[in-house]
Amino acid sequence: MTGVASHPHSQAGPKRASVITLPVSSKQQLRPTTGLLTDLSKDDIANIFASAVEHHFTKGRTIIRSEDPATHLFLIKVGSVNYYRVTPEGREILLIRLSAGDSFGLGTLLDKPIGYIGTAETLSETELYSWEHPWICRYVKDHPILALNALRIGLEYIRLYSDRHLALVSDSAEHRLTRTLMQVGVRTGQPHPEGLEVNITNEHLASLADIGYFTASRLLNKWRQNGVLEKSRGKVVIRCPEKLLGQQTAQTHEE
Amino acid sequence: MTGVASHPHSQAGPKRASVITLPVSSKQQLRPTTGLLTDLSKDDIANIFASAVEHHFTKGRTIIRSEDPATHLFLIKVGSVNYYRVTPEGREILLIRLSAGDSFGLGTLLDKPIGYIGTAETLSETELYSWEHPWICRYVKDHPILALNALRIGLEYIRLYSDRHLALVSDSAEHRLTRTLMQVGVRTGQPHPEGLEVNITNEHLASLADIGYFTASRLLNKWRQNGVLEKSRGKVVIRCPEKLLGQQTAQTHEE
DNA sequence: CGGAATCTTGAGCGGCTTCAAAACCTGTGG
DNA sequence: CCACAGGTTTTGAAGCCGCTCAAGATTCCG
Numbered sequence A, B: 001m002t003g004v005a006s007h008p009h010s011q012a013g014p015k016r017a018s019v020i021t022l023p024v025s026s027k028q029q030l031r032p033t034t035g036l037l038t039d040l041s042k043d044d045i046a047n048i049f050a051s052a053v054e055h056h057f058t059k060g061r062t063i064i065r066s067e068d069p070a071t072h073l074f075l076i077k078v079g080s081v082n083y084y085r086v087t088p089e090g091r092e093i094l095l096i097r098l099s100a101g102d103s104f105g106l107g108t109l110l111d112k113p114i115g116y117i118g119t120a121e122t123l124s125e126t127e128l129y130s131w132e133h134p135w136i137c138r139y140v141k142d143h144p145i146l147a148l149n150a151l152r153i154g155l156e157y158i159r160l161y162s163d164r165h166l167a168l169v170s171d172s173a174e175h176r177l178t179r180t181l182m183q184v185g186v187r188t189g190q191p192h193p194e195g196l197e198v199n200i201t202n203e204h205l206a207s208l209a210d211i212g213y214f215t216a217s218r219l220l221n222k223w224r225q226n227g228v229l230e231k232s233r234g235k236v237v238i239r240c241p242e243k244l245l246g247q248q249t250a251q252t253h254e255e
Numbered sequence C: 001c002g003g004a005a006t007c008t009t010g011a012g013c014g015g016c017t018t019c020a021a022a023a024c025c026t027g028t029g030g
Numbered sequence D: 001c002c003a004c005a006g007g008t009t010t011t012g013a014a015g016c017c018g019c020t021c022a023a024g025a026t027t028c029c030g
Helices: A042-050 A133-142 A145-170 A173-188 A202-209 A213-225 A241-250 B042-050 B133-142 B145-170 B173-188 B202-209 B213-225 B241-250
Strands: A053-057 A062-064 A072-078 A080-086 A092-099 A119-122 A126-132 A190-192 A195-199 A229-232 A235-238 B053-057 B062-064 B072-078 B080-086 B092-099 B119-122 B126-132 B190-192 B195-199 B229-232 B235-238
Touching: A062 A072, A072 A133, A092 A173, A092 A202, A092 B145, A126 A133, A133 A145, A145 A173, A145 B092, A145 B145, A173 A195, A173 A202, A173 A213, A173 A235, A202 A213, A213 A229, B062 B072, B072 B133, B092 B173, B092 B202, B126 B133, B133 B145, B145 B173, B173 B195, B173 B202, B173 B213, B173 B235, B202 B213, B213 B229
Parallel strands: none
Antiparallel strands: A053 A126, A062 A119, A072 A126, A080 A092, A080 A119, A190 A195, A195 A235, A229 A235, B053 B126, B062 B119, B072 B126, B080 B092, B080 B119, B190 B195, B195 B235, B229 B235
């Protein structure tokens, strides 16, 4: 759940997202190096999109469901979706938040696909491309690079996921929330006169950071009082990332 | 750390490990469906092994180190290794325990490999095959199936890893330890007159289950007193798996 | 305006972790 | 054969972080 954040960002366009450098001290990789369609020729890419089906989803729709047999590969054109799993007790655990350029259903590249790992649900109006298993599967045979791109993405997920895991067993709730907030900010944040704007609820933030619902609220409030960020319903504006990172060690010298 | 367990089991031999059914109620997949070399022709496999370099390691040797650039692909011939990462504070967090038939260093299939994710350290006398990045990389170009196998393995890891994560945020320490014990038992356990023998220390078990060192000792003792298992230095013998699973709900009605 | 979703704030407590110290087991070498 | 050192395990006691629960305030939207 935690910082799983980062992800691909390329696709249709000939331009590839460049790796941006962050005001983050640690060596964690916040931006992925490649997307699913990286290194394919323009013709191939055109071909792929020509074979895609476009879908339009309203907010709050479920696209795929955890455990279902994987039949379609998806790539997000515009919008964002939550990718999560549900515990036996019914709690939803966010694995990652995907946005434009990200893909899911990678299992469909396999001849005998494994079931979808998580459930994908739109957070806003979302458009996405989809391909059916037989087609994508045939296509992979001719373009092995696709399988390699998927492998790279998968390995990056594993790394990010183990990052989150390490944080969960060795960091404090506070530390984890800063990590998560920074990562989500970098991935899906929007420029804002006052800083970096992130559209996310406390609940989702908490789930991504693997902390309690209320704990998140308390921490965010503390930071708001410190002037590090602003908070309103479903939105966070990070004013100074540096200070946010600093909080971890500086702790609450006040209160 | 947790149930990461399962993994490939095929390779040189023409026989493929069949999926075994377990006395485990949940639908979790304890045995992987394929190994890295699945679906390659006999000739190809022979070819691959002909190009491999064999290594021999004594107990406690480090084979690869987390963050190092990935230069070699490894496949375990015989023995077992711990695959772990280290927290900033120096604690070792076990990601998975690998054994014969398992491979690591999958990032080397990529043209531009990502660094090794974890550190691999032998637990016993271990023999393994290795291939250098340029070679394996060239080979993948001609045999895309390799990339697909690696992708499948990666996706299975992601699922197992998120399983572990869900368990960590929603299950009790006790529940997690039973899960872990069963998984390790199935993967690396040996037949034993009294039940299933698992060679592992409390410390490693605890790390895989994401629980404290001492908590593991206490739980194991409780179960030993209930006659569910036997414990000695570095070894656990599971007498009745069913009861072990039952513990979770049955709790300690005694004490 | 009403209702639903989101967020705040306080108080209590509980499952694990942490720390300390001692017992134990195993292989090694004298 | 015994003793010793290293790694492993046990057991007790104390304490804390963050979860849980309850109840209210706030914001949004139709």
